[in-house]
Amino acid sequence: MSINLDEYTRAEMMIIATARQVRDGESTIVGMGPPLLSAALAKYHHAPNMWYCTESGPLDWIPTSRELPAPIGIADHSLTQGSAMSGDMVDALGAFVNGGWAQSAVLQAAQIDRFGNLNTILAGTFEHPARRLPGTGGNADIGASVERVISTMPLESRRFKERADFRTTAGYIDGPGGRAEAGLAPQGPNKCATTMCVFGFDTEDGGTTGSCEMVLEQLFPGVSLEEVQAIVPWNLKVSQDLTYMDPPTEEELVLLRHLDDGGNHLRPGRY
Amino acid sequence: MMTAHEAVERFVNDGDTIYSGFNMISFALTNEIIRQGIKGLKAVAGSVTPNVTMMSIDGNVNRIETGYLSGTLRSKPFQEMMRDGRVKWNDYTNMTITLRLMAGGLGMPFICANSFLGTDYLLEETMNHSRSLEEDRKREDGSIAPPYAVIDSPFDGRKALLYPALKPDVAIVHCQRADEEGNVQVWGPQADTKWGLWSSKNVLVTAEEIVPRSVISTEPHFTIVPGFKVSAVIHEPWGSHPSGLNGYYRADREWAGLTGAGMTTWNGAREYLDEWVYGTKDHADYIAKYKDRFGEDLLDNLRVKDTMVPEQPARYGWR
Numbered sequence: 001m002s003i004n005l006d007e008y009t010r011a012e013m014m015i016i017a018t019a020r021q022v023r024d025g026e027s028t029i030v031g032m033g034p035p036l037l038s039a040a041l042a043k044y045h046h047a048p049n050m051w052y053c054t055e056s057g058p059l060d061w062i063p064t065s066r067e068l069p070a071p072i073g074i075a076d077h078s079l080t081q082g083s084a085m086s087g088d089m090v091d092a093l094g095a096f097v098n099g100g101w102a103q104s105a106v107l108q109a110a111q112i113d114r115f116g117n118l119n120t121i122l123a124g125t126f127e128h129p130a131r132r133l134p135g136t137g138g139n140a141d142i143g144a145s146v147e148r149v150i151s152t153m154p155l156e157s158r159r160f161k162e163r164a165d166f167r168t169t170a171g172y173i174d175g176p177g178g179r180a181e182a183g184l185a186p187q188g189p190n191k192c193a194t195t196m197c198v199f200g201f202d203t204e205d206g207g208t209t210g211s212c213e214m215v216l217e218q219l220f221p222g223v224s225l226e227e228v229q230a231i232v233p234w235n236l237k238v239s240q241d242l243t244y245m246d247p248p249t250e251e252e253l254v255l256l257r258h259l260d261d262g263g264n265h266l267r268p269g270r271y
Numbered sequence: 272m273m274t275a276h277e278a279v280e281r282f283v284n285d286g287d288t289i290y291s292g293f294n295m296i297s298f299a300l301t302n303e304i305i306r307q308g309i310k311g312l313k314a315v316a317g318s319v320t321p322n323v324t325m326m327s328i329d330g331n332v333n334r335i336e337t338g339y340l341s342g343t344l345r346s347k348p349f350q351e352m353m354r355d356g357r358v359k360w361n362d363y364t365n366m367t368i369t370l371r372l373m374a375g376g377l378g379m380p381f382i383c384a385n386s387f388l389g390t391d392y393l394l395e396e397t398m399n400h401s402r403s404l405e406e407d408r409k410r411e412d413g414s415i416a417p418p419y420a421v422i423d424s425p426f427d428g429r430k431a432l433l434y435p436a437l438k439p440d441v442a443i444v445h446c447q448r449a450d451e452e453g454n455v456q457v458w459g460p461q462a463d464t465k466w467g468l469w470s471s472k473n474v475l476v477t478a479e480e481i482v483p484r485s486v487i488s489t490e491p492h493f494t495i496v497p498g499f500k501v502s503a504v505i506h507e508p509w510g511s512h513p514s515g516l517n518g519y520y521r522a523d524r525e526w527a528g529l530t531g532a533g534m535t536t537w538n539g540a541r542e543y544l545d546e547w548v549y550g551t552k553d554h555a556d557y558i559a560k561y562k563d564r565f566g567e568d569l570l571d572n573l574r575v576k577d578t579m580v581p582e583q584p585a586r587y588g589w590r
Binding site: 138 | 294337338340341344353364370385389390392397400431459515517
């Protein structure tokens with residue numbers, strides 16, 4: 001199949017950049033929405049031996065056929081086409097995640113802040129929400145316990161906040177030592193993949209030292225540093241090793257479009 | 272064995288706490304609860320789904336404790352009622368609601384999980400907010416219990432976050448199969464189902480198929496709760512429609528009652544309920560009407576046809 005490699009959307013690049021953070025051989029808890037697509041792309045592309053698990057209970061999904069599209073939801077019936085286990089939330093979020101067996105997570109959120117805390121519940125204030133959102137699902141459970149969190153969301157000013165409107169999911173909280181003080185284990189290095197770039201976080205040891213702030217690490221082709229800085233509302237740290245991310249390969253794009261099955265996740269107008 | 276009508280009449284009362292889970296949704300019982308005009312229910316589940324939205328329109332459900340509003344915010348009426356207080360809620364997570372149900376099922380007063388440590392859920396203004404179902408947390412002496420509480424563990428002194436047990440009055444669920452005694456068999460991802468059923472005082476089950484005891488007992492590993500835990504078992508083919516049932520049928524995604532017009536606007540919801548819920552006498556009538564309106568094919572297209580069969584079925588024996 002031949003496709004035009006110059007014609008891809010920023011939403012597609014976000015999915016691909018997220019997938020590239022997923023490592024082969026790693027046990028991964030995959031959240032609702034675009035993470036299902038990103039992790040499926042990783043599984044089909046470069047991480048065939050990752051454990052693809054979702055919170056409703058399917059553990060270690062190995063699709064029975066490459067014809068299968070990415071799951072639409074975390075309890076999609078296609079997840080029982082090839083899972084090693086069909087458990088429940090106590091198995092998946094309790095034993096697998098809280099018990100410390102999930103090495104990484106792929107999560108979406110409505111907002112992320114300077115210290116990597118996520119918000120999935122509301123926009124505005126708790127007292128007077130401008131908008132109520134679906135809620136945390138397993139997001140908070142996962143953020144509390146999983147060592148490496150890969151979050152993903154479009155780079156938009158309403159999503160990137162110096163402090164999230166409401167912190168539903170702990171990242172590094174208020175900076176170094178925040179997790180330990182809250183009673184949580186260290187976490188990281190975390191990543192956040194967006195429609196324009198990939199961020200890391202300034203901490204070498206999971207939140208004990210370093211500023212724990214978001215750091216711009218990789219720009220997508222055709223995106224300038226200034227464009228990113230114009231959207232992020234605080235004085236954004238930029239990595240000394242800032243690089244451009246490689247554009248999608250033909251294999252990635254073809255796979256992605258097959259897995260999205262005509263827009264299950266990347267519905268036109270949604271991103 | 273009884274009908275959905277009898278089951279709801281006997282076991283669902285105004286003001287009850289009702290468990291209806293993230294999947295294996297009994298729309299057959301949902302519709303019957305609406306028909307009988309039960310009021311003021313509190314819906315609890317790891318994730319609540321469009322059947323709870325549907326029950327909120329005429330006030331069957333007016334309170335929610337959940338970790339996730341799955342698809343329900345597509346409904347403008349539902350959003351509006353959350354804003355103006357006609358629907359009150361308290362937020363937890365998929366895991367903590369499931370663990371709270373587990374604690375209820377195990378007869379424990381509370382359970383421990385670290386999910387909200389380091390988050391704004393622990394801010395005093397969040398925990399004490401009157402919107403957060405304060406009246407449901409009243410102790411006998413009139414004081415208000417917190418929705419969750421941080422303590423220093425008596426064992427190692429570290430922070431521990433406690434969540435209170437949940438014991439719903441009634442659970443509704445749709446399963447793949449059951450026998451006449453109410454032995455419930457399910458398969459596929461089970462989310463919060465098992466502990467929703469163990470924790471609830473009365474369990475009402477609609478089953479896609481009613482099978483003999485011998486089918487149950489040659490594959491007992493599929494039984495999620497035994498018959499003595501079940502108050503009513505009802506045979507309802509297509510009992511999850513318009514949502515799906517693993518191995519039987521897919522969700523009817525375009526259907527008005529799931530994500531379409533029946534959910535999104537007040538007028539749509541009114542028309543949908545009048546025609547498809549109040550306007551049908553039971554679930555069989557609803558399915559018959561659907562077939563009558565759209566032909567057999569539309570429903571049949573949802574059926575899962577290419578099912579996997581065990582390569583090597585489990586074996587049991589004693590000598």
